[in-house]
Amino acid sequence: MSLITSDLSTHHPIQNGFQLPPLALYVHIPWCIRKCPYCDFNSHAAAAKLPEEAYVSALLSDLEQDLIHVHGRTVTSIFFGGGTPSLFSAQALQTLLDGLEQRLIFSPEIEITLEANPGTFEQEKFAAYRTLGINRLSIGIQSFDDNKLHALGRVHSGSEAIAAVKMARQAGFTNFNLDLMHGLPAQSPEQALTDLQTAIDLSPTHLSWYQLTMEPNTVFWSKPPTLPEDDVLWDIQEAGQALLAKQGFHQYEVSAYTRDAQFAQHNLNYWSFGDFIGIGAGAHGKVSDPQGRIQRTWKTRQPNDYLNPDKPFLAGSSTLATTELPFEFLMNALRLTDGVALTLFSKRTGLPASVLTKGLQRARQRGLLSDDPLRLAASAQGQLFLNDLLHIFLDN
Template identity: 65%
Template sequence: MQLPPLGLYVHIPWCVRKCPYCDFNSHAAGDHLPEEAYVEALLRDFASESSHLRDRPISSLFIGGGTPSLFSPAALGRLLQGLQQQSRFSDDIEITLEANPGTTEHGRFSAYREIGINRLSIGVQSFDDLKLQLLGRIHSAHQAQQAFAEARAAGFERINLDLMFGLPGQSPAEALADLKQAIALNPDHLSWYQLTIEPNTEFYSRPPQLPAEEPLWAMQQQGQALLAEAGLQQYETSAYARPDQPSRHNLNYWRFGDFIGIGAGAHGKFSSPEGVITRNWKTRMPSQYLARDKDFNAGQRVLEAGELPLEFMMNALRLNDGVELNLFSERTGLPLDLIHRPLQQAIEKGLIHAGERLQPTAQGRLFLNNLLELFLP
C-alpha cells in the first residue's frame, strides 16, 4: 500500500478561560504557562512517534488548541526548530497557528511570521459585542478587526477567520451582518459553521435559547449565497476559500491522509505499507502529560477492514468536489468492489454523482448523514 501524505497536529491546551460552548480539550491557563516544560514534552512526544514518519516529509503543520497564541514566539520558535531537527519539512510546508484576538499583543504577529508560521486562523466567532459576551469570548469586535489588520501588516498572505452562526437570540439579519463584516476584511479563507450544543459544556448544562429551524435555514442559504458572491467558494461542509487557498492541513484529513498528533489529548492516524491503519490518542490532562514518568500515549486501536469504508467516506464526502474514485483503494488498501453496492445505492438515490469521482450531489451534501449510513459496516 502506498503511504499517504503526512501532517502534524500540535495541541496547546490552555485558554484564558473556557468558553461555555467549547468541548475541546482546553483548560484555563491561570497565572503561569509552563511554556518551556510543555515545549520539551512536545518534542519528546514527537520523538516517540518517529517510527510513523517512514521517510515522509511533514507536508502541513497545524498548531491548535486551546489558544496557542498564548505561547510566546520564542517558545513556538524553539518548538519548530526542534521538530525540524527530528524530521523533514516539505519545501512548501504550510504552518498554521490558531490565534484569538485579545491574546496576541501588538508585534507578536510579526514575530510569529519570522519563526516560519505562514498561515493564521483567527477565532473571531462574531462581530457583535453582545453575542461575543454571550459566547464568553474575551475580545471585542474592534479587537478582532485590529488583529486581522495587524496580521496582514505582518505579512500574512493566508488568513482564515473562524465565524459561527445560529448564536443565542441571533436573527438571520444579524448573522448576515457578521458575514458582511468578515467579508469586508477580505480574508483568504472562512470557517463558517453553526453553533451546536455539545455534551460536557456549560451550554449543555444551561442551554441558551438558540434560533429555530426556519431562521437557521435562512441564515445558511442566504449566507452561502453572500459568500459565493464575494468569491469565497464552499469546498467543504463549513469551509469557504478563495482559489488555491483551502487549508492544506484539513484537506489532508478529509482525503484520509496520515497525521501525527502531539500534545495533551491530541489524536493521530497512521498507515503501514502492509495496509494496517491505526488511530492513537494522547493523555488529556496537561498535568499528566507533563509528568516525566507518564507515557504520552493514552490508547490506540487498529481499524478493522469493515470500518474503513465509513471512516473514509466520513471525511471524503465532506468535500464538495469529493475525491478521485481510486483514492479509496489507495488510502484504505481495500478493493473498490467492497463499496460497489452502497455506491450504486447512493447513485440511485441521487446522493452521489456517477463517474470517476466520489462526489456528493447537492442533495447528498444536504442529507450527508443519510448518505454515510449506506456505508455502515
Template identity: 65%
Template sequence: MTQNTSAQPLIHGGAQTPRAALPHLPPLALYIHIPWCVRKCPYCDFNSHTASKVLPEEEYVDALLADLDQDLHAAYGRELSSIFFGGGTPSLFSATALGRLLRGVQARIPFAADIEITLEANPGTFEQEKFVAYRKLGINRLSIGIQSFQQEKLEALGRIHNGEEAVRAADMARQAGFDNFNLDLMHGLPNQSLDDALGDLRQAIALKPTHLSWYQLTLEPNTVFWNQPPALPEDDTLWDIQEAGQALLAEHGYAQYEVSAYAQPDRAARHNLNYWSFGDFIGIGAGAHGKLSHPDGRIVRTWKTRAPKDYLNPAKSFQAGAKELTNEELPFEFLMNALRLTEGVDARLYAERTGLELASLDEGRRDAEQSGLMQVEPSRLAATDRGQLFLNDLLQKFLS
C-alpha cells in the same frame, strides 16, 4: 524531560482478511495541541483548560518533542507537508517557545519546501510584536477565532474580545506579514436574526481574509450550553441564514470546498484537505489524535493522554491508546472525511489510501445513489447537494 516510554497496547479489531500493502504512503502532516485558554467558552467541547498565570512553556515543549520522538517510526522517511497548532489558544505561547519547538520538529522530520504552518489565535491574545515574531519563525498562516463581531453575541458565547478587537486582529495579522489567514465565524447564535448573521459575514468579508470557516453553532455534550441551552434560532431562520450566507460568500469570491469552509482561489487549507482526503497525520500534545498508515497496509488511529497534568507527568505514557482500523471500518472512516468535500475525491484514491478494492463500496454506493445522496459518477466519490445536507444519513449507508 524523562517520560515513561512504555506505549499502551495496540487495540486490534477482530480477525480480518489482510489488506494489500499500500502502493505508496499518503502525505504526512503534524498536529500540535496546546490545551490552554484564557477562559473556557460555554459552547466549547475541545480539550481546552483555563490557563494559570504562568504557562509551563518550556516543560510542555520538552514533552511535545519527546512525544514526537516516540512517533518518528511512523514517518517512514516522509517530509511534513503541513503543521497545525490547535488548541486551546496556541497564541498564548511565546515566539521563543514556538521557535524552539519548530526547530526541534524540523531536526526530526524534514519540512516540504512549501510547507503550510498554521497557528490558531484569538483576538484577545493579539500583540503586534508577538505576531511579527511568529511570522519570522516560518508560521505562514493564521486561523483567527472571531465567532462574531457583535458585542451581545460575543458575551453570550463567553468570548474575551470585543468587535473592535476582532477587526484589529485581522489588520494586525496583515501588518505582521500574514498574507494568508482564516477567520472563524459562527452562525445560528443565541437570538440571532438573518440580518445579524449576514452583518457578521459582511464584516468578515470586508477584512479580506483568504479563507472563511463559517459554521453553525451546535450544542455539544459536556459543555455549559448542553446543560443550560440558550435560545437558538428556529429551523426556518437557520435555513435562511445558510442559503443567504452561501450566496453572499460566492458573490465575493469565496468558493465552498467543504461543509463549512470557503476560500479564495488556491487558498484552501492544505492541512485540512489532507485530513479530508484520508492523509496521514501525527498528533502530539495533550489529547491529540493521529492517523498513520504503514507500508504493510495497516492503518492505525492514535490518541494521547488528555489531561495536561498527566501529559506532563513523567510517570505516565504520552500515548493513551491506539486502534488498528479493520476492513469493515475503513469504508466509513474514509468516506466520513472525503464526502465532506463539495467536489468529493477521485475514486482511485479509495484503494490508494485504504488498500481495499473500490468494489467494497458497491452496495452502499448503489443505495446512496438511489437515495439521491451520492452522485452517480463512476470516477468520483462525491455527495450530492442533498447528501451534503444529510451527511450522517449518507454515511450510514457504509456502516457494516
C-alpha cells in the same frame, strides 16, 4: 443488510494499490484565557504563568516516540491547535519549531498554521511568529457583535477582532482564515449576514463558517441558551452561502470557503484520509504503516498528567478493522464538495473500490451521490443530508 460487498477478511492492501499517504503534524496547546461555554475541545483555563519550557520539552519527547510512524515521509503541514496556541511566546514556538525540524523533514512548501484569538494579538509577537516560518493564521472571531460575543463567553470585542485581522496583515500574514459561527443565541438572519459581510470585507483568504451546536460535556449542553428556530437557521444557511458565492468564496468543504484557491492544506489532508501525527495533551493522530495497517492514536488528556515524567504520553491506540475502513474514509472524503477520485479509496485504504459497489448504487438511487462513476462526491442533495448518505455505507 450490509452495503459493503465482498469478503474483506483476506484483502491485500499493497495488491489493491495502497500507498503511504501524505503526512502532517498536529500540535495541541491546551490552554486558553478562559474556557468558552460551547467548547468541547481539550482546553483549560491558563494560570498566570504557562509552563512553556516544560511543555515544549514534553512535545518534543512525545514526537520522538512517534517517529516510528514517519517512514521516511516529508511533513506537508503543521497545525498548532488548542486551546489558544497564541498564548505561547515567540521564543517558545521558535524552540519548538527548531526541535521539530531537527526531527522531521519539512516539505519546501510546508504550510504552518497557528490558531489565534483576537484577545491574544500583539503586533510585535505576531511579526515574530511570521519570521519563525509560521505562514498561516486561523483567527477565532466567532462574531463581531459584542452582545453575541458576551453570550458565547468570548474575551474579545468586535472592534478587537477587526483590529486583530489588520495586525495580522501588518505582521506579514497574507494567508489567514477567519473562524465564524452562525445560529448564535437569539441571532436573526440579518445579524448573521452582517457578521458574515464584516468578515468578507476584511478580505481573508479563507473562511470557516459553521453553525453553533450544543456538545456534551459543555456548559451550553447542561444550560442551553435559546437558539434560533430551525427555519431561521435554514434561512441563515441559504442566504449566507449565496452571499459567499457572490463575493467569490468557493465552498470546498461543509464549512470551509476560500478565495483564489487558498485551501487549508492541513485540513485537505485530513479530509482526504491522509496521515497525521498528533502530539500534545489530548492530541489525536491517524497513522499508516507500509503494509497498509491504519491506526488511531490519542494522547494523555490532562496537561498535568502529560507533563508528568512518570506517566506515558500515549493514552491509547486502535488499529482500524478492515470493515471500518470504507466508512472511515467516506466520513472524511464526502465532506469535500467536489469529493475525491474513486482511485483514492484504494490508495488510502488498500481495499478494492468494488467493495463500495452496493452502497454506491443505493446512494445514487436516492439521489445523494454524484453520477460521475470516477468520483466519490455527494450530490447537492447529499451535501444537505450527509449523515443519511454516510449511513448507507454502515455495515448493518
